[in-house]
Amino acid sequence: MSHTDPSQHRIHALDPRLINQIAAGEIIERPASMLKELIENALDAGATAIDVDVDNAGVKRLKISDNGHGILRQDLAMALSRHATSKIQDLQDLEQIATLGFRGEALPSIASVTRMTIQSRERGAEQGWMVSSDGNNLTTEPTPVAHPVGTTIETRDLFYNTPARRKFLRTDATEFKHLDQIVRRMALSRFDVAFKLSHNGKVVLHLPSVPADDPRRLKMVCGDNVPENSVYFTEQREDMRLSGWAGLPSFSRSQADMQYFFLNGRLIRDKTIVHAVRLGYQDVLFHGRHPVYVLYLEMDPARVDVNVHPTKHEVRFRESGAVHSFVFRSLQRVMSSSAGEVGSLQVDAQHGAASPKPQTSYTAPEQITEQRPFNYAQAPVSHAQASERMSPDAVREQIAGYQQIADSVFRPDPGVTSPEIPKADTHADGTIPPLGYALGQLKGIYILAENEKGLVLVDMHAAHERITYERLKTGMEGAAIRQQPLLVPVTIQVSDNEIQAWRSQQTLFDQLGLEVEQIDENVLVVRSVPDLLAKADVSQLVRDVLSDLVADEHSDRIQETMHEILSSMACHGSVRANRQLSIPEMNALLRDMEITERSGQCNHGRPTWVQMSLGQLDSWFKRGQ
Structure with a gap:
């Protein structure tokens, strides 16, 4: 042995x-x-x-x-x-x-x-x-x-x-x-x-060295088209400052391979930041796409612990909730720009809608994903759009409840005298609005308009869908959320961590119209839900929210579910393709786009309009060559 x-x-x-x-x-x-x-x-x-x-x-x-x-x-x-x-x-x-x-x-x-x-x-x-x-x-x-x-x-x-x-x-x-x-x-x-x-x-x-906000460094590192398809911004709150370039939603990637977030000059990958950025791009990003951004957060070094990993890529915020809220709100404000404030889709004269390309000969081909010009006919069908394949009677019945939403854009209040829409060359102050004035309609789908830069193409259904959706959200947020008592309260068995998360976030559930009580050591009961969620899987929704709170201390599942329902309502209540609009109706839609938040993208993240400059048109027709 x-x-x-x-x-x-x-x-x-x-x-x-x-x-x-x-x-x-x-x-x-x-x-x-x-x-x-x-x-x-x-x-x-x-x-x-x-x-x-x-x-x-x-x-x-x-x-x-x-x-x-x-x-x-x-x-x-x-x-x-x-x-x-x-x-x-x-x-x-x-x-x-x-x-x-x-x-x-x-x-x-x-x-x-x-x-x-x-x-x-x-x-x-x-x-x-x-x-x-x-x-x-x-x-x-x-x-x-x-x-x-x-x-x-x-x-x-x-x-x-x-x-x-x-x-x-x-x-x-x-x-x-x-x-x-x-x-x-x-x-x-x-x-x-x-x-x-x-x-x-x-x-x-x-x-070479350049000033801190000079886009030349960004062009040399990320690609010539990144600055022109991004919004540069600076936000300050107390002792935190966020600045940098946030890519337009239409300028997105199939992979999260062009996302840079620097904390006090250190590149980090933090789950709190990733979640806040994703929330900031909510409602404007096409499904499965990833935004492009180069962002810089500056804050008191004493409020963050960078000594949690040998490579120092991961950090721990001492007040993660405050950081999350600041980053999310800042990006949400930037992404809330109307069509009159920021572009929707930039078009390259030779290759259509360009995607960001790093300027290096060593980038592997599979890392580059071209974003082709948007094709309306080949676009994926969403859950809302799929209803167009229903029987005519079913569609008419579903749309009937939303028709007044659609009419609100084009039908003025009877008590208000609507002024005649001026022509482009007779504007009162001599200027042309950002989206210009309508010239006509193409195939009952697109509006063609002329502005100072050249030609504007608008997907009228996508644009009206966003306008209607934002109005529905504003209406919901402006009024108290109506609750609907459940005929049979829903009982949920949860873990100790989930009970602690519920106790610490009870006010969140109350604000969102969910009446939840604890009836045993590890048992919660849901007695009331918001009207919009009356037909939802309440048990699964609450479990998902608690899981988010345990993992990230944040959850936006309830808002997302309600917004999905409003989005479906807006889609059915919006002007449909092949509807012929008059010039005044087209101009009314353009003016609404210029004052509506996030109107550069529809509810599903697709661009609603595209700008083609005179220079691009000249290059296509080889004028001056």
């Missing part, structure tokens, strides 16, 4: 080299993650220019140079020691971190899996100094070297001493794509810093 050697179970201190390699496993996944840490150090050092030069996608060699304040001679060796940093001094600093790096693990972790050389010269010093490390925690003494003010770090042979990890690296093309993405993300975080990226001796990306 064999016996295990007791000495194998003794607790012992790990070898320093092994400690660093374990830390590297948490931080260094590939050359791109190594580059991220080094760029963060350069930015923390006050650099205004950062050059990155790599061979074989950074596996063979990665060199980064900056013009920051440099490192003292006596601190060079210390920089390669674990938990050695210049960025925090005590616990108070840890609770209000204002730098990108602070753990003191990046350099020693990188040095443990590469052959590293550091050259640096502090501002005011007569010469620079160099140290090197061979991956075995053997660091040379500093030697003098000619070097400009700043720091240069060069690594060679990534994972040369951990061959098992090297096998997980991808092809050079894939690894360089990740490097390129890191540089672009960092470049978006700091417009005032110049970046240059070279691969195998060839300059791939050169981004």
